[in-house]
Amino acid sequence: MKTPFSHKQFSSAFQLSLGLLAISIGFSNPSFATSKGYDAPAQVIRKDGVPCFFVAKPDNTPAPIGQSLSVEINRGPTTWHIYENSGVEPFPASAAQCIKYGTAWTTGKVLTKPAPLEIGVPYYADFGTEHLFRVTFCLAKNAGGELLLTKWAEDGNHCTNQILNEADKPSVWQRMFSK
Known part of the structure; x- marks a missing residue:
């Protein structure tokens, strides 16, 4: 067969x-x-007690025309939005050039005035140019009442107590003798 x-x-x-x-x-x-919804990460640090935003990239890159920065509550409203369309103002490309929450580029326009940021709310900041750069963060306070940047929970609906940046982590001395 x-x-x-x-x-x-x-x-x-x-x-x-x-x-x-x-x-x-x-x-x-x-x-x-899966899609992360942006092209590359941005960064946030604390400067003068407020979040300060930048995108780590080479300083010799020309400032893009039509750059914007917006801060939004995850799955919520925009809390601050600024737009710079001249290309004259340098793009914040380092911690030294970061843009503090609530301030604007001198040649920029405020599209949404800054609302007070709240503790324990998941936020993200987007730098929009020809690419989209994003950083996620939350706010918390330490035992001394100092503002800290913390990470989102995996679900994006609430915050954790995990410190976002190494510079914000308490020293051994602070851990041993505070509270």
Whole structure:
């Protein structure tokens, strides 16, 4: 009796079926297809007691025309938005050039006046140019009442007590003798 497939044809068909199954599983699994919603990360530090934003990039890069900075509550309203369209003002490309929350570029325009930032609310800041740069952060206070930047929880709906930046972590001395 003759079989409809030779051993070689069956092996090839089986391998093709496994490959199609693997592709099918990959496309149907949502963990394989995620998007972060921005092109590159931005950064936030504390400066003079408020969040200060910048994008780490080479200083010799010309300032883009049409740059903006907005701070928003995750899944909520914009709390501050500024726009600079001349290309004259340097793009904040280092911690020394960062833009403090509530201030504007001298050649920029305030589109949304700054609202007070709240403790324990997940925020993100977007720098918009030809690319989108984003940083996520929360605000907390330490035992001395000093403002700290903390991380979002994985769900993005609330904040953690994990310090965002190494510079904000308490020293060994502070951990041993505070409170």
